[in-house]
Amino acid sequence: MTQQQLAERVGIKFQQIQKYETGMNRVSASRLWDISEALQVPIDFFFEGLEGGGAEASETTLPSDILADKEALELVRSYYAIPENQRRRLFELARVLSDAA
Numbered sequence: 001m002t003q004q005q006l007a008e009r010v011g012i013k014f015q016q017i018q019k020y021e022t023g024m025n026r027v028s029a030s031r032l033w034d035i036s037e038a039l040q041v042p043i044d045f046f047f048e049g050l051e052g053g054g055a056e057a058s059e060t061t062l063p064s065d066i067l068a069d070k071e072a073l074e075l076v077r078s079y080y081a082i083p084e085n086q087r088r089r090l091f092e093l094a095r096v097l098s099d100a101a
Helices: 003-010 014-022 029-039 043-047 054-061 070-081 084-100
Strands: none
Touching: 003 014, 003 029, 029 043, 070 084
8 A cells, every 4th residue: 555545545645654654753643543443453563573562562561541530631732732853852861771770
């Protein structure tokens, strides 16, 4: 499937698909769901081969509905209120800190 065909099935422009592929833009959970539907693959297809990834790891470390937690929801809202370049730096910091734990 071409980028253009995928973009049409998902309902976005093919340039956005290119940005997802190169890592210029992050892929939201809902968009990843749309892409998995368009490609007719399960969502965990995108996490195959990742150490510590996939459904098993997330079920053991996160509540089933994390956004039902008020503190988690407030954290997510605050995170997206930060300008994008600072948000990326904060994300990298959080990744480093979580690896050290």
